[in-house]
Amino acid sequence: MSRKVVRSSKFRHVFGQAVKYDQCYDDIRISQMTWDSNFCSVNPKFVAMIVDASGGGAFMVLPLSKTGRIDMSYPTVCGHTGPVLDIEFCPHNDNIIASGSEDCSVMIWEIPDGGLTSPLTDPVVKLEGHSKRVGILCWHPTAHNVLMSAGCDNVVILWNVARGESVVKIDSVHPDLIYSACWNQDGSQILTTCKDKTMRVLDPRKGTVLLEKEKTHEGSRPVRAVFLSDGKILTTGFSRMSERQVALWDPNNFAEPLCLQELDTGSGVLLPFYDPDTGVVYLCGKGESSIRYFEVTDEAPYVHYLSMYSSKESQKGMGCMPKRGLEVNKCEITRFYKLHERKCEPIVMTVPRKSDLFQEDLYPDTIGPEPSVEADEWFQGKDGQPILISLKDGFTATTKAKEFKVHKSLLKTTSASAGNQPDNSGEVQSLRKEVKDLKAAIEELTTRMKELESWRESK
Template sequence: MSFRKVVRQSKFRHVFGQPVKTEQCYDDIRVSRVTWDSTFCAVNPSFVAIIVEASGGGAFLVLPLHKTGRIDKSYPTVCGHTGPVLDIDWCPHNDHVIASGSEDCTVMVWQIPENGLSQPLTEPVVVLEGHSKRVGIVTWHPTARNVLLSAGCDNVVLIWNVGTAEELYRLEGLHPDLIYSVSWSRDGSRFCTACKDKSVRVIDPRRGTVVAEKERAHEGARPMRAIFLADGKIFTTGFSRMSERQLALWDTENLEEPMGLQELDSSNGALLPFYDPDTNVVYVCGKGDSSIRYFEITEEPPYIHFLNTFTSKEPQRGMGWMPKRGLDVSKCEIARFYKLHERKCEPIIMTVPRKSDLFQDDLYPDTAGPEAAMEAEEWVAGRTAGPVLVSLRQAYVAVPHRGPICVGGQGA
């Protein structure tokens, strides 16, 4: 590798992260202590949901985004599970619907009232029973309405039609060991998994087959994650044999060698990757770290370009990630994280420094909106469709001039 310092021109080179003011945090929350490598937090433009400690069962908080400050201990929770909640995911096509997976082996789907909870929510809209061990992963199909995937510690992946509560596909025997992560492709025709056997697999759920597989994607024994990028490549995080944390980029057409591989450090927290398909930036947050590193993925070598690191004092217990349509485009905000501490949730805003008062087309191409591209039945029948895109231009509010809002130059 040559270490010639070439400064790449990138509009994301100066992206900077800023925590919000103290009064804009969510305080006095008892974040779950379960040892499970999920994000523990899910956000959308209406609500933030956080898995919390619950006596005798499993619960998560759902707070309207604006409900910041101290959260009363008696604030109602979603508490229908009989075991700890391990994962939660907001439906991409309805901001009031959230799914949860639990140690009680069930998946539950909840309807959150318009203004949030005024009393504990114990009755799910749907209970999905099919796993024989705890359910550690729930993730909605990106483009088909009412299609939900769950993965359990029984090494089985189930795909459900939530509208009819039926099991659409039961994928058994494809994973010999614990499934660490599942990520849908952008059009939802396939998904990729990272497994404890160190393999990354690309799976066609409708055929029930493994389309591609990379054994020993990372040599280390600690948990890996794999996510699909918009162009069909796969980004993974894991550990080397020497327990160094690594990132890698893979071409699914040829999984022999990674297109790019980078070693980060020798911390031991699992790396949670978050990906923005509109900007092709991947943010990597280590569980138990106090930093968020971000990288731009490009078509040209070395493919993974380090941009910057946001560092704070406190380690993160988990992390939520706001969909693009929930960001403030008039402030050039390109990402927002919801960082979980032991007792609070702190939003962190990522901004591209620009002075202009105009809508920044290049930062905000049309993005996935809340409309589903098809019904569950169409997807089962073999249809494939990408997300229905929306423009963020109408969300843009020109800010009255009070001197420069951001620092740095246009296109910096």
């Protein structure tokens, strides 16, 4: 009997630990907005956090190495006229980040390599198409420059960022507020949850419903859902008695969940972070101080509770580092960036091993930064599988040249509108500078004239 209880798994002893105080990002005023998004996005170069800002919305982007106390005057990305609700780094270019705001717009920003030296107010592209605030953003996992946004107008829009235009508008599917939206692993399907208690699998290019399941969870609180790598779906929600639940679904048979577990009576929405390489799902509750983790397997009971990381302070948001940004020589399998009220604290999840050698079982080939299809190809119907990379020698920007080319091409195409106008961004910038210099010269002459006139009058 006891043998059945103890299940062998290399992730039974995943060990969570916060980094030392001097490795945190301190004295940052994290946004007080009551919105259920992560409020944080990270990649191997930067960590970005939504912050409080007077007279509009802002977020801060820090190079990973800039730990310690952050100066109050540190520049922010502050081009939105309303609070920022969601931010997400592009998976194919670490310098590009998207932001969605209460001002109904989506903006794409380019962050210079060393971080910001002055406030950034001009986005590379501004995407307008929503009539209410935009609270959900999700980049396509394999297609370059494809972004999905969902707004409080109950509309999902797929953008070709390189052209700065909306290509697909899904506006007749969701009768109520969209709680979550994400892609499957190759980006050929979209999964959404909605306030009408229905979970839907959509064809992204046609905007049609492929599958739907009503009442995935009986409660009226928000439901979150993510695709797993084998096509199954994991959801978090609430029972009718307001108990928090986690469930696993097989899209081939939506009648009953493969597994449904009740967790506790907490009130915070559980944000699921899924790692396709290890099959581990981390559930982080907003406003709580713990991270629970589960292993999802192919055999019943499918979802196995592993452990829980707890700390004293509650989390206002959470970012998760892509696999290629982890320290493999320390057996690090996940790194979270936990937002407190006034700081951002990295939390490292490791599998303790005695050997210093590369642990192949912990690090199968993982998703790299290279896209497998371009936006135009994808919208025309071509799907691409993720391009995998090995972490054996640790990921050191091996795609540096390609990455530079990627953001060059992104900038080249973004300055041209959907009508494919020629790229005149350099000329425009030099003209702007000339105009600025002329204005300054005129102001100087005007001041000089006034001084001469007043001197003459005094004589």
